Amino acid sequence: MADEPTPIHSSCHCGAITVIVPRLPDHINHCQCTICRRYGAAWGYYHPDEVKIETKPNAVTKQYIWGDRELSFNFCDTCGCVMYWWPLQPPPTDGGEYQMGLNTSNVNPEVLRFVDRKYEYSWVKQPLRSKEASHQDDLAKY
Structure with missing residues (x-):
């Protein structure tokens, strides 16, 4: 009988927000899109149903939503740590991939060793639906 995977805890610096996932990610992605490279985030991907988010009393999670408005970047209002991105669209009906991104930079590095x-560069030139919604550093062809 195989051992059950150990849940992974990702906490912001002040400890107000903790995200718990059931296992190690398949890989960690250092996305190079205009926002992720500024955050310096290292994403692990999970289905939203696998994720548990715990907040201490009075903790506030703020969101940044931009571009195609398909996902929100969520961070602690107290210490500013980017915790995760979350899909704002419903799951695809065709059975396509539906995921959220956990910022593994907030996880004990020994756990992820x-x-x-x-280093994902495919999003560097991925166009949004509208050039008007893009960032000034967007390198996509419209």
Whole structure:
């Protein structure tokens, strides 16, 4: 009988927000889009149903939503740590991929020591639906 995976805890610096996922991510992605490279986030991906978010009393999670408005970047209002991004659209009806991104930079690095890292450049030139919604540093062709 195989051991059950150990849940992974990701906490902001002040400890007000903790995100708990059931296992290590398949890989960690250092996305290079205009927002993720500024956050310096290292994303692990999970289905939203797998994720538990705990907040201390009076803790506030703020959101930043931009571009195509398909996901929100969520951070602690007290210490400013970017915790996760969350899909704002309903799951696809065709059974396509539906995920959220956990910022693994908020996880004990020893826990993630043997998880493969990727530097994802495909989003650098991925156009949004509307050029007007893009960032000034967007390199996509419209």
